[in-house]
Ligand SMILES: Nc1nc2c(ncn2[C@@H]2O[C@H](COP(=O)(O)OP(=O)(O)O)[C@@H](O)[C@H]2O)c(=O)[nH]1
């Protein structure tokens with residue numbers, strides 16, 4: 001096979017099973033396939049309600065309090081509807097992002113951090129964190145200690161996360177200091193360099209600047225990546241408001257975005273319980289209900305949009321009579337890597353990519369028309385993929 005279309009690959013069983021096998025494995029494998037965002041927060045803040053709203057899993061609130069749950073959320077993309085009109089495919093598949101619901105964190109009053117054990121492992125493996133903050137009144141649901149107000153919860157969580165990283169950095173400092181004692185002259189420079197870095201990052205973190213927001217060179221970030229620091233991850237803060245405030249979250253978002261700009265947070269306001277209930281309705285009923293409530297954007301769409309912003313993600317598109325589909329990649333991902341998102345064979349046997357921008361395709365009215373007016377480009381392995389690129393990968397295996 002010297003040339004095959006993406007669609008042919010998408011139809012074969014092997015593709016499905018490859019994906020399934022990968023998803024059953026560790027985060028390192030998931031990393032290039034899916035972006036995953038870990039939902040965390042104080043007990044009874046609405047984590048599971050939000051997870052249900054995002055993934056439409058209809059998990060009862062209060063459930064999973066002792067466990068972890070993974071689910072995929074669809075990324076809204078108006079371009080898919082237009083492409084569907086143009087190609088009349090058998091199948092339409094939106095891009096997806098993975099969210100992970102986590103067990104309640106422990107109590108920080110104990111000797112160890114409230115974020116230890118399994119939760120810490122999950123956090124270290126995630127691409128980003130979503131901190132759910134209780135901003136609703138509900139006399140029937142007790143308020144967690146240390147999270148009486150949104151302010152307290154945000155400060156408290158940031159402190160917990162900082163403590164995790166400070167402990168990691170202190171351990172590293174100790175090791176480096178002791179290895180410096182017996183080090184040969186040739187090794188000293190490297191150890192001293194890392195010690196300087198670790199000390200600098202540690203001190204800035206103590207001054208309440210998360211590693212994510214610190215001014216650190218690319219090279220130093222690579223060194224730090226080995227330690228899986230949790231404050232190095234981008235974080236979204238979801239203010240979980242009550243039903244009465246659900247229509248008017250914009251002001252709150254602006255205010256909190258300003259207050260948390262030092263920490264580099266992306267802020268979203270929504271009512272998790274209401275969003276969960278709305279997500280269970282049919283599309284028509286949901287739209288009608290939202291209209292009557294005056295909520296313009298679905299909470300899950302808002303969070304997906306914020307997740308894209310947080311992780312600097314874009315979508316590329318594939319389109320044909322079999323399937324129209326959107327794929328999530330990091331901005332500027334090379335064409336060859338992006339091909340691997342579809343199938344590892346396409347990445348391995350990459351020849352080139354036929355690319356037309358979504359806008360050019362729409363303006364031309366079809367693939368053949370776009371080709372005729374010279375809007376089709378042939379791009380090589382290193383081409384930096386752009387949002388809305390409609391792609392056909394040519395490959396040979
Ligand atoms: N009134 C109100 N109650 C909520 C909201 N979100 C969650 N709850 C309630 O708070 C309790 C805990 O919610 P859950 O999602 O299980 O929180 P978790 O412990 O953080 O996973 C449940 O009884 C929910 O019904 C909300 O937006 N408004």
Ligand SMILES: [Mg+2]
Nearest residue numbers: 047048064065
């Ligand atoms: Mg829960």
